[in-house]
Amino acid sequence: MEIHDKKIEGEFVGFTPFELSDEEHAWIVGTFQHKENQICIAHANCKGKLKPFMNYLVDKFKTSKILIYNVLTENWKGLKDFEPFFMEDPTFHEQVFCLKGEWKAAEAAK
Numbered sequence: 001m002e003i004h005d006k007k008i009e010g011e012f013v014g015f016t017p018f019e020l021s022d023e024e025h026a027w028i029v030g031t032f033q034h035k036e037n038q039i040c041i042a043h044a045n046c047k048g049k050l051k052p053f054m055n056y057l058v059d060k061f062k063t064s065k066i067l068i069y070n071v072l073t074e075n076w077k078g079l080k081d082f083e084p085f086f087m088e089d090p091t092f093h094e095q096v097f098c099l100k101g102e103w104k105a106a107e108a109a110k
Helices: 050-061 103-109
Strands: 003-005 015-022 027-033 038-045 065-068 083-088 095-102
Touching (some): 015 050, 027 050, 038 050, 095 103
Antiparallel strands (some): 015 027, 027 038, 065 095, 083 095
């Protein structure tokens, strides 16, 4: 699988946005949060392809700390070691379901 890392232009304070895709139009988007030293996945359409995207992000940002924000799809099967929790969306003031954990720990569980 070849991963395409789209360059996102702009000046961002405290985070680095990312958008990854492959040749078959699977994709994953989010931010690397500097202060928290974590990768935050906001949206994805990568059923069956999560592992290569996650490995790419962990290598790129040099952290295995992952927050998966607003979990809505089937992309997240196999993340048994990730902690489920709810947090309030700062814009819409609604509760969203999230997963948080270390990518390597999730990998070892598979």
